[in-house]
Amino acid sequence: MSPASIASRVQQMLSRAGFGLVLLVVLLALNVWLNPARFAPGAWGTLIGLAAPLLGAALASTPPILGGRGGIDVSIGPLMGFINAVVVAVLIGQFGLSEPWVVIPAALVMGAGIGLCNGLLAAYVRIQPIVATLGTYLVLTGLTITIVPAPIGTIPEWLRAFNQGLSFLPPVAILLIWWGVRRLPYYDQLMATGSDDRAAYTAGLNVPFIRLLSYVLTGLFGGIAALSLGALIGSADPNVGPSYTLLAISAAALGGVSLAGGRGGLVWAAIGAIDIFLLQSALTFFNVSTFVLQVAYGAVLVLAVSSTALQERFLAPEANR
């Protein structure tokens, strides 16, 4: 890639993901200034470990959104919770299979399998994605509570490392896989489908299959994010998973991923997720109640998305539909 094209891509990213990125820089500066100890290089492992489940969830929820026509996977939170419960309580707890070469593939296969179900329901049975994945949301939440009624279990040492020194590994793994996907024709096909699925279909693309794969990617990434989640909470907990759904989708929107499809990418979702994490982190430092935190979080979400929309309208009027 030539330097000029890199420069133009960076410029393109800045013009659209601008607000999320500005917010990130401001919040990061604020956090470092408020709480230097927490953000010192030595503490980065733990810090990233705290952010990694949300980061992973936001990255995972993005591919179906890119595919357009209401594509969304609201089951991402329960999916992470379910895989966490099965891995910690069943695989490690009951069968004693705690080696990484068993647990990691198992998490990935489970994630991809659930993603495949979601994709079949949304793309081939043609149930509206939010309804189809709401169905799996309820199924996964119910199954998780049935398997693990209350938090139990412990995690092996290698998984604990994903909350310490190696906490960057799961998110980086997701981004690496996505980097690989971007080299494939599939990426362009997904974005074309998201921009205008009728045109993509007329051009001969197998639109349902492209959308199906985007849900499989979500499941696969969700499986990786579930490892971060397990490392962070250190047990199998039925209650933490579902809350990640709305956070993840907010993060994607905050970063500038268009919920109408065809615009955005995983890096933008990551920016949005880091924004939310830093916002929570800064507000927690002020020791405000969780109620204030909630108001601030909602207000920043609306303001950030509004500013991105305004900025787009004034800076790039030709990009408006």
Next chain:
Amino acid sequence: MSAAAALLRRHPLLGAIFITILLHVCGTVLIEGYSSPFSIRAMLVLAALLAIASTGQTLVIILGGIDLSIPFVIGFANVVAAQLTGQGMPFWLVAGIVAVLALAIGAINGALSAALRIHPLIVTLGVGTVVQGLVLIWTKGFPSGSAPGFVSAFVSIGGSLGPLPVPGLIPALIVMAVVLVVLLGRTSYGRKLYAQGGNPTAAPFALINPLAMWVITFALSAFFAAVAGVLLLGFTGSAYGDVGQPYLFQTIAAVVIGGTSLIGGRGSYPGTLAGAVALTEINTLLIGLGLQPSLVQAALGAIIILLVSLYGREPHLRTTI
């Protein structure tokens, strides 16, 4: 068989009614007392509360949007009504304040989504989060107060209205449903709603003001959510900020089971009524069969997917070209 399927696709309302009758027959055969007057009255009241909460969701979805703020507005109305009544304010004033605030919350949702072309999913989620946070700050997390007696009597399962063996809520809902059917089918607002939802690009050329439609419809949605919140206060007796949480996905499920398409421009209020009754039947049946709450949830998810795949499928892409 295919003729039946085609009939269901054209009249999804029949599907919801058929499923409801089927479920009721199953329940009566399998569970003793399922068709007892008390049980039927209980189901009617629960279904009516869900139907009122889903009213706004129906309108918003016909418009082509979605409203995730409904559970938060329900909780807001529930807590504010209890708190103000507890401070000795007359109920007409309480109802007026709650209604005006709810209309304002909805108007903000609609205005932001339409004017800035932000996906309503994110706007309503953000605004809802702020509303809930503000209520929590105001009550410090411990809402007090209770409903006036006549509100409780209005929704009480054991209540009766003159010679009718049902509480006032049921006839009131029927009157409201008639008004809504007239509103949607016989007024210019209704025609504009279907036109805007069916083809947002063409609607402005038919002199429909999209911004006005979005503001009015989202305001109505929040208003009906607030009504549901106050009625729930009467039903449960005391204020609870999270009382609306189950309604986040249940309102969407009721609307979709009733045959309203999430794409917009299609759907009906009687469908939502049937969807609300069907959902209540499913829930009651599963609990009556002795399933644990977590498994009820899982089965509910599977049944929603099954029902929607029977008659709520989207057309294939090739038919839209």
